[in-house]
Amino acid sequence: MERSELLRHLLGKEELLRAIGLLGPQGRTDARKSKKLREVAGFCELILKYVRRVLAKKDFVRIVEFSCGKSYLGIVLLGLLEELERKQAELVGVDVNAALVEKCRELARALGLERAQFVAGRTLEFQSELDFDVALALHACDTATDEAIARGIQLGAPLIMAVPCCQNQIRGQIKSGHPLTAMTEFGPVRYRLANLLTDALRAQFLRSAGYYVEMLEIGSPRLTPKNLCICARKVKRRTAGGRDEGYRALRSFFGVRPRLEQFCPGVVGHGEG
Numbered sequence: 001m002e003r004s005e006l007l008r009h010l011l012g013k014e015e016l017l018r019a020i021g022l023l024g025p026q027g028r029t030d031a032r033k034s035k036k037l038r039e040v041a042g043f044c045e046l047i048l049k050y051v052r053r054v055l056a057k058k059d060f061v062r063i064v065e066f067s068c069g070k071s072y073l074g075i076v077l078l079g080l081l082e083e084l085e086r087k088q089a090e091l092v093g094v095d096v097n098a099a100l101v102e103k104c105r106e107l108a109r110a111l112g113l114e115r116a117q118f119v120a121g122r123t124l125e126f127q128s129e130l131d132f133d134v135a136l137a138l139h140a141c142d143t144a145t146d147e148a149i150a151r152g153i154q155l156g157a158p159l160i161m162a163v164p165c166c167q168n169q170i171r172g173q174i175k176s177g178h179p180l181t182a183m184t185e186f187g188p189v190r191y192r193l194a195n196l197l198t199d200a201l202r203a204q205f206l207r208s209a210g211y212y213v214e215m216l217e218i219g220s221p222r223l224t225p226k227n228l229c230i231c232a233r234k235v236k237r238r239t240a241g242g243r244d245e246g247y248r249a250l251r252s253f254f255g256v257r258p259r260l261e262q263f264c265p266g267v268v269g270h271g272e273g
């Protein structure tokens with residue numbers, strides 16, 4: 001289903017949208033709700049495409065959504081996997097905000113969603129004996145996206161998909177000390193470059209961890225500037241050596257120390273280049 005078709009499909013689910021708070025009474029909406037719904041629809045379109053490609057043989061799909069917030073994404077996705085892909089699905093949502101997690105639990109109870117569970121806590125500390133097929137994060141603030149990628153790798157998820165939010169950690173590290181300081185001396189340029197560099201490093205890190213990675217968009221940048229999606233699927237057989245070259249080259253060129261390395265040690269070497 002194309003993105004616009006998927007959005008129309010979701011707009012037809014007034015009861016669900018009202019329950020999760022993406023539609024007001026009498027079908028009323030506002031700019032914030034409408035934007036979030038479009039972001040969710042755009043992300044779901046990509047997730048379903050990957051599920052079809054990577055998990056085609058599975059009748060049951062277990063998802064972990066990190067930094068789930070009100071869990072718009074996870075709850076909408078559960079329904080879509082069942083209705084459109086004919087797959088049974090289970091969701092574990094994780095968020096550090098215990099009050100939000102309680103709201104998600106209440107919502108799941110009200111919707112009769114026994115297959116949705118929610119855990120209060122930091123992503124990096126999330127522990128589970130379960131096997132997850134998909135690890136997701138939508139607009140997880142700053143290094144919370146790195147935590148989601150790290151835990152996705154450590155949990156061995158075949159599919160990791162993240163649409164990052166703000167990227168602050170590296171911005172302060174690229175003011176000087178690399179060959180492109182003629183660019184990064186300008187604040188807004190440094191800001192934009194830091195965003196791109198952070199996401200490219202994340203993609204290269206996933207590649208180093210044995211994933212095939214693509215960067216796609218969940219919608220137009222006019223919908224949200226935070227529209228890049230890192231899509232990573234685990235490659236079955238790792239080729240010998242050299243997988244962290246891209247990551248090490250970028251890290252060395254800019255002289256940066258991304259937090260993702262600390263969150264997920266042992267994936268890339270520490271030497272220069």
Ligand SMILES: C[S@@+](CC[C@H](N)C(=O)[O-])C[C@H]1O[C@@H](n2cnc3c(N)ncnc32)[C@H](O)[C@@H]1O
Pocket residue numbers: 066067068069070071072094095096097100121122123124137138139140141144147165
């Ligand atoms: C911008 S909101 C996005 C929420 C949701 N994914 C969405 O798109 O509507 C970011 C969420 O990340 C949560 N968060 C921030 N840092 C976290 C961490 N380290 N571990 C788990 N959750 C975190 C916050 O509590 C908040 O609910």
